[in-house]
Amino acid sequence: MTNIQDIARLAGVSTATVSRVINKRGYVSALTKQKVLEIIKKLDYVPNANAISLKKGKTRQIGIITTLFSPIIIQFVRTFSLIAEKNRFNITLFITNGDPAKEILALEMLRGKQLDGIACLIRSNTWEVIESYTRYGPIVTWQRLQNEHLPSVFMDQFHAYQVGLEHLYAKGYRKILSVYPMSQGLNTKERIRAYSEFAQRYHLITDIFPHFEDKMLVQDGEELATWWLSQKYRPDAIFCANDEVAAGLMTSLKRLGFSIPGDVGILGFDNTEVAHLLDLTTINYPIDQQAENAFFILQNKLNNTSHLLNTLTYKLVERKST
Amino acid sequence: MTNIQDIARLAGVSTATVSRVINKRGYVSALTKQKVLEIIKKLDYVPNANAISLKKGKTRQIGIITTLFSPIIIQFVRTFSLIAEKNRFNITLFITNGDPAKEILALEMLRGKQLDGIACLIRSNTWEVIESYTRYGPIVTWQRLQNEHLPSVFMDQFHAYQVGLEHLYAKGYRKILSVYPMSQGLNTKERIRAYSEFAQRYHLITDIFPHFEDKMLVQDGEELATWWLSQKYRPDAIFCANDEVAAGLMTSLKRLGFSIPGDVGILGFDNTEVAHLLDLTTINYPIDQQAENAFFILQNKLNNTSHLLNTLTYKLVERKST
Numbered sequence: 001m002t003n004i005q006d007i008a009r010l011a012g013v014s015t016a017t018v019s020r021v022i023n024k025r026g027y028v029s030a031l032t033k034q035k036v037l038e039i040i041k042k043l044d045y046v047p048n049a050n051a052i053s054l055k056k057g058k059t060r061q062i063g064i065i066t067t068l069f070s071p072i073i074i075q076f077v078r079t080f081s082l083i084a085e086k087n088r089f090n091i092t093l094f095i096t097n098g099d100p101a102k103e104i105l106a107l108e109m110l111r112g113k114q115l116d117g118i119a120c121l122i123r124s125n126t127w128e129v130i131e132s133y134t135r136y137g138p139i140v141t142w143q144r145l146q147n148e149h150l151p152s153v154f155m156d157q158f159h160a161y162q163v164g165l166e167h168l169y170a171k172g173y174r175k176i177l178s179v180y181p182m183s184q185g186l187n188t189k190e191r192i193r194a195y196s197e198f199a200q201r202y203h204l205i206t207d208i209f210p211h212f213e214d215k216m217l218v219q220d221g222e223e224l225a226t227w228w229l230s231q232k233y234r235p236d237a238i239f240c241a242n243d244e245v246a247a248g249l250m251t252s253l254k255r256l257g258f259s260i261p262g263d264v265g266i267l268g269f270d271n272t273e274v275a276h277l278l279d280l281t282t283i284n285y286p287i288d289q290q291a292e293n294a295f296f297i298l299q300n301k302l303n304n305t306s307h308l309l310n311t312l313t314y315k316l317v318e319r320k321s322t
Numbered sequence: 323m324t325n326i327q328d329i330a331r332l333a334g335v336s337t338a339t340v341s342r343v344i345n346k347r348g349y350v351s352a353l354t355k356q357k358v359l360e361i362i363k364k365l366d367y368v369p370n371a372n373a374i375s376l377k378k379g380k381t382r383q384i385g386i387i388t389t390l391f392s393p394i395i396i397q398f399v400r401t402f403s404l405i406a407e408k409n410r411f412n413i414t415l416f417i418t419n420g421d422p423a424k425e426i427l428a429l430e431m432l433r434g435k436q437l438d439g440i441a442c443l444i445r446s447n448t449w450e451v452i453e454s455y456t457r458y459g460p461i462v463t464w465q466r467l468q469n470e471h472l473p474s475v476f477m478d479q480f481h482a483y484q485v486g487l488e489h490l491y492a493k494g495y496r497k498i499l500s501v502y503p504m505s506q507g508l509n510t511k512e513r514i515r516a517y518s519e520f521a522q523r524y525h526l527i528t529d530i531f532p533h534f535e536d537k538m539l540v541q542d543g544e545e546l547a548t549w550w551l552s553q554k555y556r557p558d559a560i561f562c563a564n565d566e567v568a569a570g571l572m573t574s575l576k577r578l579g580f581s582i583p584g585d586v587g588i589l590g591f592d593n594t595e596v597a598h599l600l601d602l603t604t605i606n607y608p609i610d611q612q613a614e615n616a617f618f619i620l621q622n623k624l625n626n627t628s629h630l631l632n633t634l635t636y637k638l639v640e641r642k643s644t
Contacts, residue, residue, distance in 0.1 A: 059436075061414070069400045078391045081417045085424060090431075092383070093413045095403050102407065109412075114381075218595060251599045273540060274596060277573045 007045060011036045058116055060089050062298060063106050066121040067098045070216065071244065071272040072287055073121055076142065079291035080119060087299060089116070100124040111136040117298040122182075138301035140294045144186035153293045153312075157187045160283050160314040161194035161239075164267055167281070168237045169202060171322050173265055176204070177235035179224065179245060183213040195239075208233065215241050221248025228264065229256065237265035237322065243275040243282055250278060250321060265322040279320040286312045329367060333358045380438055382411050384620060385428050388443040389420040392538065393566065393594040394609055395443055398464065401613035402441060409621060411438070422446040433458040439620040460623035462616045466508035475615045475634075479509045482605050482636040483516035483561075486589055489603070490559045491524060493644050495587055498526070499557035501546065501567060505535040517561075530555065537563050543570025550586065551578065559587035559644065565597040565604055572600060572643060587644040601642040608634045 004022075008015040013032055020026040021036040028036075039045075062084055066073050081091045092115060096102040103124040109115045110133055117138040123130055127147065130139060134149040144154040168176055178195045180188045199206040215224065221240065225248070228234055240246035246268035250260050260266055268275050268282035275282040289310035296307040326344075330337040335354055342348040343358040350358070361367075384406055388395050403413045414437060418424040425446040431437045432455055439460040445452055449469065452461060456471045466476040490498055500517045502510045521528040537546065543562065547570070550556055562568035568590035572582050582588055590597050590604035597604040611632035618629040 069396070074391065074396050077415075078417065081415060082419070085417065090427075091415045093399075093403060093415050095400070095407065097404070105412075218599065247599050251601075255601070274599065277540065277569050277596065277600070279573075279577070 007036060007039050007043065010039050010043075058302075059114055061092050061115050062089050062295075063092045063094055063109060063115040063118040064121060065094045065096060065103055065106050065118060065123065067096050067124055068122065069095060070242070071274070072242065072270045072285065075272070075287045076121060076291045076294075079288045080295055083292055083295045087295075096124050098124050100129075104129075107133040110139070116302055119294045119298065138298050140297045142290070142294065144190070151297050153290045153297070153309075154187075155285075155290070155312050155314065156190065158190040158194045160269075160285075161191045162198065163314060163316050164239055164269070164283050165195065165198040167316050167318070168239065168265065168267060168322065169198075171237075171261075171265060173237035173322075174202075174204060175208070175234070175236045177209045177212070177238045179212040179215050179238060179240050181214070181216050181241040188213065209235060215245050218244045218248035221245040221250070222252045224249045225252030225256070228253070235264065237261075237267065239267045239269075241269060243268035243270050243272045243280060246280050246282070246321070247274045247278055250280065260321050267322055271317050275317070275319070281319045281322040282317050284315040284317050286310070286314070325367075328365065329358065329361050332361050332365075380624075381436055383414050383437050384411050384617075385414045385416060385431060385437040385440040386443060387416045387418060387425055387428050387440060387445070389418050389446060390444065391417060392564070393596070394564065394592045394607065397594070397609045398443060398613045398616075401610045402617055405614055405617045409617075418446050420446050422451075426451075429455045432461070438624055441616045441620065460620050462619045464612070464616065466512070473619050475612045475619070475631075476509075477607075477612070477634050477636065478512065480512040480516045482591075482607075483513045484520065485636060485638050486561055486591070486605050487517065487520040489638050489640070490561065490587065490589060490644065491520075493559075493583075493587060495559035495644075496524075496526060497530070497556070497558045499531045499534070499560045501534040501537050501560060501562050503536070503538050503563040510535065531557060537567050540566045540570035543567040543572070544574045546571045547574035547578070550575070557586065559583075559589065561589045561591075563591060565590035565592050565594045565602060568602055568604070568643070569596045569600055572602065582643050589644055593639050597639070597641070603641045603644040604639050606637040606639050608632070608636070 004015050004018050008018045011018065013036065017028055017032060018036055020028050021033050064077055064080065077093065084091055094102065094106040106118065107130065110118055115137065119140050120130060121142040123141065123143060127145060127150065131147060131149050133139060139150055141150055141152045142154060143152065145152040180191055182188055196206065221244065224245065238249060240249060246266050250266050253260060253264065258264065266280065268280045271282045271284040289312055293309045296309055299305055300307055326337050326340050330340045333340065335358065339350055339354060340358055342350050343355050386399055386402065399415065406413055416424065416428040428440065429452065432440055437459065441462050442452060443464040445463065445465060449467060449472065453469060453471050455461060461472055463472055463474045464476060465474065467474040502513055504510055518528065543566065546567065560571060562571060568588050572588050575582060575586065580586065588602065590602045593604045593606040611634055615631045618631055621627055622629055
């Protein structure tokens with residue numbers, strides 16, 4: 001590979017002069033400059049970017065960590081990538097499948113200056129481990145967290161869940177089954193809290209149905225349909241962990257000849273494309289603005305900018321499944 | 323930042339000795355080794371990864387270039403990422419939105435040794451421009467191409483389209499509208515060729531319907547429903563560019579009270595999750611094996627391995643929309 005010494009030798013100048021031409025800094029005579037540039041062109045020399053980032057200490061790479069690739073996370077990654085690229089950052093994507101060792105690889109890249117910052121969507125290690133890496137570069141998370149070193153773009157799902165439950169109550173449903181996402185997630189805790197407060201307020205019995213957690217896929221919804229069918233005392237509405245579960249449940253029940261919402265009301269969460277296609281009532285989750293906020297937080301820390309964050313609000317999207 | 327000189331000074335040894343300890347190469351006495359490791363730990367020293375990759379000339383980063391993020395491309399990225407990570411490569415994702423300048427940024431990273439290789443799913447520049455970068459590292463593409471420097475994992479869509487058309491014919495459809503994806507794509511050309519050959523074989527009239535191209539979104543399918551409704555002489559079957567278009571078309575027509583396949587048969591392409599949910603007949607596209615092949619091609623070039631490629635075949639998945 002051509003290096004700066006080769007160019008200096010061929011141009012008959014010092015490496016310092018070549019460096020001044022390449023970095024467009026300091027005085028170089030027009031004639032010398034032209035000679036150096038011609039040799040650079042002739043040798044097809046390209047400054048090694050690793051050498052440049054070694055000097056500057058910046059790679060303009062932001063890592064995104066997630067355990068999985070769900071429609072809502074894909075939407076986050078898409079929006080985050082677009083705004084990052086607009087600001088001349090590239091994205092390195094880490095899908096850990098929940099393996100803490102893989103997550104450590106990404107965190108070590110922050111430590112090793114291969115990443116300028118990290119957006120940790122769904123973590124695999126403890127927050128203590130992740131926090132210990134914040135001294136090497138900014139980390140922002142999507143998960144619910146209150147930690148001064150680990151800013152989060154999470155939204156309070158307690159309120160969103162309340163909105164959904166109140167909608168179901170207003171529609172006349174009284175035997176509401178609530179199906180939750182990740183059992184480890186703090187959002188799940190908030191949803192459970194909202195449900196229990198709701199049940200108490202309206203004097204609803206809550207312990208008739210089993211407790212469903214970790215239901216996040218279309219297939220989970222399909223299994224839920226089989227469960228529903230086998231029950232003698234069936235819920236009259238099911239508040240699903242997300243739109244995929246709701247979609248699997250709804251299409252399965254329709255295939256079996258049941259009518260939605262006639263036989264059972266179904267409520268999704270996230271307002272992804274499938275909710276639109278299936279006329280599913282759902283909660284709109286402002287994922288695009290959230291992804292923007294995650295980028296702004298990193299950018300503010302990296303470039304000392306002070307970009308204002310979007311205000312995030314949930315909204316019920318009423319369609320035909322409730 | 324701590325560097326190797328600091329450690330050498332504090333340990334009272336040469337930087338060469340420190341380097342031997344860090345790289346676990348060459349003889350260092352047990353006592354010296356312990357002293358050096360203690361200082362490394364105390365100073366929280368981490369070898370700068372850019373300095374390492376500068377030396378090794380490898381970053382273990384593979385770039386993925388795409389113009390957009392469709393369900394089928396997301397599935398490709400997901401599978402490619404998983405197999406890359408299993409082999410200790412990380413993924414840098416470039417979503418260009420069709421901007422050639424953004425694509426050049428990614429290609430320049432290959433030239434600047436920030437990427438070891440590139441999987442170019444959907445390109446924005448001419449093949450000549452992309453090919454000129456193959457001297458800096460391997461590039462594999464997903465698009466239809468025959469070029470010895472640019473290996474491709476494309477599949478011949480001519481045959482797949484024939485399979486779909488023959489299915490529609492066998493089901494009794496004679497007024498078949500064919501809706502195409504990217505007008506620039508060579509796959510579209512192959513689909514058009516298959517359709518015209520098919521029409522000729524069965525003496526079908528082909529010029530009754532307008533030519534629809536660049537239809538790839540749910541919204542495009544919805545607009546197609548509006549078009550279908552406004553026609554006096556309607557197609558009895560529509561072969562859609564992909565499952566999203568088919569999904570938008572199908573759900574729109576159902577909302578308007580039409581029955582599928584009673585009023586019109588609908589055939590998708592790709593066999594993504596939405597086809598399963600909507601009971602859509604479609605063509606299964608072996609995207610996972612294709613993504614694996616793309617990785618194997620890069621790996622074979624980068625590591626001189628000789629991983630055999632998967633054999634790729636299309637399959638009709640008959641459901642309830644035809």
